[in-house]
Amino acid sequence: MQIRALKIFCDVVTRRSFSKAAEDNGITQSAASQTIHQIESHFGTKLLDRSKRPFVVTEEGKVCFDHCIKLVRQFDELIARLNNVHSHSADTVKVASIYSVGLSYMKQFVQRFTELNPEINVQLEYHHPSEVYNLVKSGGADLGLLSYPTATHTMAVIPWREEEMVVVVAPGHPLASDKSVALQDLNGFDMIGFDQNLRIGQEINRVLADTNTTPNVVMEFDNIETLKRAIEINAGFSILPKAHVQREVAGGTLTTVEFHSHSLLRPVGIIHRENIKLGANTENFIELLIGDTHTPTLTTHHQINSLKQQSDLDSQSEVMPSSK
Missing domain, CATH: 1.10.10.10 (Winged helix-like DNA-binding domain superfamily/Winged helix DNA-binding domain)
Incomplete structure (x- = not known):
């Protein structure tokens, strides 16, 4: 029976x-x-x-x-x-993140998730973007957090944030007193840029070229933290996500200047393996991330596995097979 x-x-x-x-x-x-x-x-x-x-x-x-x-x-x-x-039984959510995203956002989310789910451990690791991509693809991480993420037949993307990019300078820089600038106003100034193997560096250079803007690139680095240290000694200006220099601006070591003629945005997304059922704890962590009130793209639990968007991987040291 x-x-x-x-x-x-x-x-x-x-x-x-x-x-x-x-x-x-x-x-x-x-x-x-x-x-x-x-x-x-x-x-x-x-x-x-x-x-x-x-x-x-x-x-x-x-x-x-x-x-x-x-x-x-x-x-x-x-x-x-x-x-x-x-x-x-899957009591650990494994998250691989590029440095800039992890350092700027993840502490608050991990803390909040742990408070809500004390029996679940969130294992957060920082990696070069290509390694973030590989870890998620191989199953070494449940989720990846990257800028310029790309959806493929094996990788799904959930759009998460669009970060405003601004000019960042030391307080003593000639541009520091400006409230806003046009891209062409950067002509001739020394610039600290991103490594050209990184998607963010490629995107910034494309925008500069499209507007016939030709600053003098004096240094290139593969991560935001090193870029900020170089800017603080007034080695030049850089173009960075505004959200990632708030601490330095508050401390008076850096100043931001917005663009008045262009809107430069850095997309950040969550990646996970396509056609693989996510665990309940992983889905709950994703819902916490995308439910953040400061996140422009809101989704529901039922949309998690269907949200996809073409972009390209990045990060501070941020790349995918060719990412920032």
Whole structure:
């Protein structure tokens, strides 16, 4: 005797209808009726009196129902508990992040997630963007956080943030007193740029070339932290995500100048393996990230596996097979 058959019997009794019970269980009314006949045959007694309209539950049927409903509920509870054990067996969410994104955002999210889920550990590691991509692809990380992410047939992307890019200078720099500048205003100034193997460096150079802007590139680095240190000694200006220099601006070691003629944005996204079912804890962590009120792109739990967007990997030391 299968639990499913007992559930159909209980549903017929509870709903007082073969058709409604059949619909609840995704079967035909005829199949529901046959199931009841099989149960009656198994026990050797009539459980329902079909000679009356509507049918009447016999005394034997009432006894059977009282016991069967307990079995069905216990079975449902067993399934729920097993699913809960399974979801908690993967009690670590492994996140690989480029340095700039991890250092700027992740502490608050990891802390909040841990407070909400004290039994779950978030393992956060910082890597070069190409390594972030490889870790997610190989299953070494559940999620990756990158700038300029690219969706492929093996990798899904969830758009997360668009970071405003600004001119960053030392307080003593000639541009420091300007409230805003045009790209052409940067002509002739010494510039500290990103390594050209990085997508962010390629994107900035493309924008400069498109506007015939030709600063004097004196240094190139592969991460934002080193760039900021060079700017602080007034070695030149750079173009960086505004969110990543807030601490230095507040401390008076750096100044930002916005663009008034162009809007430069750095896209940041969450990557995970395509066509791989995410664990419940991983999905919950993603929901926490995309539910952040400062995030421009909001999604729901049911959209997680379908959100994709073409871009290209990046990071401070940020690259994918060719990323920033």
